[in-house]
Amino acid sequence: MSCYEHSETKMEPRPPGVIPIELKNGARVKAADIAPQGVYRPNYNVLTPNMRSPEYVQMSTAAALTLGIMSGRMYRCECTRCLNLLLTYPEGCRANCAYCGLARHREAERDYADRNFIRVDWPAVPLDMTIDIVAKDGAKSPFHRMCISMITHPRSDADAVTVLKKWTERINPAAIPVSILSNPTTMARDDVKRLHELGADIFTVALDAATPEIFDRTRGKGVQSPHSWKKYWEILMDARDIFGPQKFGAHIIVGMGETEHDVLTLVQRLVDLGGHSHMFCFFPEKGSLMDHLPATPRGQWRRVQLARYLIDYRGVRVEQMKFDGEGRIADFGLPQGELEGIVSEGVAFRTSGCAGKFRDDVSACDRPYGDSPPSNIASFPFAPNKGDLRKIRRQLQS
Numbered sequence: 001m002s003c004y005e006h007s008e009t010k011m012e013p014r015p016p017g018v019i020p021i022e023l024k025n026g027a028r029v030k031a032a033d034i035a036p037q038g039v040y041r042p043n044y045n046v047l048t049p050n051m052r053s054p055e056y057v058q059m060s061t062a063a064a065l066t067l068g069i070m071s072g073r074m075y076r077c078e079c080t081r082c083l084n085l086l087l088t089y090p091e092g093c094r095a096n097c098a099y100c101g102l103a104r105h106r107e108a109e110r111d112y113a114d115r116n117f118i119r120v121d122w123p124a125v126p127l128d129m130t131i132d133i134v135a136k137d138g139a140k141s142p143f144h145r146m147c148i149s150m151i152t153h154p155r156s157d158a159d160a161v162t163v164l165k166k167w168t169e170r171i172n173p174a175a176i177p178v179s180i181l182s183n184p185t186t187m188a189r190d191d192v193k194r195l196h197e198l199g200a201d202i203f204t205v206a207l208d209a210a211t212p213e214i215f216d217r218t219r220g221k222g223v224q225s226p227h228s229w230k231k232y233w234e235i236l237m238d239a240r241d242i243f244g245p246q247k248f249g250a251h252i253i254v255g256m257g258e259t260e261h262d263v264l265t266l267v268q269r270l271v272d273l274g275g276h277s278h279m280f281c282f283f284p285e286k287g288s289l290m291d292h293l294p295a296t297p298r299g300q301w302r303r304v305q306l307a308r309y310l311i312d313y314r315g316v317r318v319e320q321m322k323f324d325g326e327g328r329i330a331d332f333g334l335p336q337g338e339l340e341g342i343v344s345e346g347v348a349f350r351t352s353g354c355a356g357k358f359r360d361d362v363s364a365c366d367r368p369y370g371d372s373p374p375s376n377i378a379s380f381p382f383a384p385n386k387g388d389l390r391k392i393r394r395q396l397q398s
Ligand code: SF4
Pocket: 093, 094, 095, 096, 097, 100, 101, 102, 103, 104, 151, 152, 219
């Protein structure tokens, strides 16, 4: 498939359906009001218990395996280095982002705690149990970072604060730093300040879309969702002022209809502001409003991954790169030998996100198989080996 088949017009979400009133806002879960007992593992065939933050949080399957809460193995990975704690409520996220498995339009189909998100299940776990395990592990903890992931919910701001306070009471944030994956729609500058004062290390804003038009179409008015590009940028700029250089960033999903030039212009803008970009390869999440659309062609993804790495960590500027008439990278702006050395190192193709303890350009947040199946890895949660690099080189040319 060529990257041209991935044109803007084709990456159109389907319209959200009408939700019967008796299924709105987690009504079924709240009416049954079943008390949770310990860890809840997503199971589509049962009514979920009535769990809410801050008592409960959800975590990725990889984090639950690493904590020893679930048993199993991950393909070529021993553990994840980032403990993502996702706030949870029976009402779920009140936004409707077209690519997201947690979106509101799924109310009729799945209880919130049963929804897949970035391709995996998210078990719900008591916060105290989670903190106890990490505190007990002390310096031996496999985690390099913890991330509080907010969703669009009226309780989200207050509960992010409570989770952060409870965590830092038991775990030194210098030992395991905390990131905030924010929800700008419900936040004000003072909320950003508060999280910084309470010891959060990095603040990120999930722009997700690379342009205002794609933002509006996939997570604004286009899908009856409350977010606005303007508000997201306001909070991003607040984070820049309050958290400072290298301590703020933006999530971007590659392959939702933007050109390679569009996304790299945004990456450059973030670097010029003093921040970082954290990239995701578009994957048609099951049950989402974009689940009928193609995953990002690997050629497009690899080129953007490499160029983003050069801009973020190797001082290359987007203006040095050359693009063809379709906005596709034709030249990375580095001599071939130098570029080849960077490709061979493989770091450019690893998952991007907030840094861990290995090195500045290696993310703690490795999200194993969050944006692709293991059979065709988009973001490598580990260092790619020789065979992987051969495949990456072929993909870069496709
Ligand atoms: S705000 Fe975040 S969690 Fe909610 S639907 Fe959008 S992407 Fe998903």
